[in-house]
Amino acid sequence: MTVNRKRIKSRPAAVLIGFMGAGKSTVGKLVAELLGVDFVDADEEIVRVVGRSIPEIFAEDGAPAFRDIERRVVLDLLTRGGVVSLGGGAVMTTAIADALAEHRVVYLSIDPAEGYARAQGSDRPLLAGEDPETRYRELLNERHDTYAGLATVAVDAGAGSAEQVADAVVAALADYLIPERNFP
Numbered sequence: 649m650t651v652n653r654k655r656i657k658s659r660p661a662a663v664l665i666g667f668m669g670a671g672k673s674t675v676g677k678l679v680a681e682l683l684g685v686d687f688v689d690a691d692e693e694i695v696r697v698v699g700r701s702i703p704e705i706f707a708e709d710g711a712p713a714f715r716d717i718e719r720r721v722v723l724d725l726l727t728r729g730g731v732v733s734l735g736g737g738a739v740m741t742t743a744i745a746d747a748l749a750e751h752r753v754v755y756l757s758i759d760p761a762e763g764y765a766r767a768q769g770s771d772r773p774l775l776a777g778e779d780p781e782t783r784y785r786e787l788l789n790e791r792h793d794t795y796a797g798l799a800t801v802a803v804d805a806g807a808g809s810a811e812q813v814a815d816a817v818v819a820a821l822a823d824y825l826i827p828e829r830n831f832p
C-alpha cells in the first residue's frame with residue numbers, strides 16, 4: 649500500500665487525490681472525522697469563492713479559467729490544516745503537483761468500471777460529451793501515473809464501504825501522522 653516516503657510538511661493532515669467517482673469527498677470527510685480535524689473539499693471551496701457551480705464556471709469561463717481558479721484555491725488550502733480533497737484534474741496543474749510533493753498525499757484509486765458507474769449521470773463537465781465512458785477511461789489512463797507518482801500512500805477506493813476505505817486510509821497514513829500537535 650505504501651508508495652513512497654518523502655519530506656512532509658505538518659499541514660494539511662492529508663490531501664486526497666484521485667479520479668472522478670473515487671469518493672474523495674465522502675471518504676475525505678470520514679477521514680477528517682476519524683482524525684478529529686476539519687475537512688475541506690476544494691471543489692466546494694471553488695464554488696463558494698466564485699459563487700457559481702463548476703458546470704457554470706466551465707461553460708461561462710472555460711476550462712483554463714477553471715484551472716486557474718482551482719490552482720489559486722488549492723494552493724491556499726494547502727497552507728491550512730485538516731483533510732483536503734482535490735478535484736480529479738487538480739494534480740495536472742504543475743504548480744499544484746509541485747506543492748503536493750511536500751504533503752501527505754492519499755491516492756484513492758478506482759477501477760474504471762466501478763468509477764464510471766459512480767460518476768455517470770452527474771453534471772461533471774468533462775463527462776458531458778458524446779461518449780462519456782470512453783472519455784472517462786481515457787482521462788483516467790492519462791492521469792493514473794501522475795496520481796501514483798504524487799502519492800504518499802495509495803488506497804483502493806473500490807474495496808468496501810466508504811467507512812472501510814476511510815479506515816484503510818487512516819491505517820495507511822499511520823506512519824505519517826505521528827505527532828498529534830501537528831494536527832491543526
Ligand code: S3P
Nearest residue numbers: 667668669691735736737772773
Ligand atoms: C474534474 C473533476 C471534478 C471537478 C471538475 C474537473 C477533473 O472533481 O474538479 O469537474 O478534471 O477530473 P471530482 O474529481 O471531485 O469529480
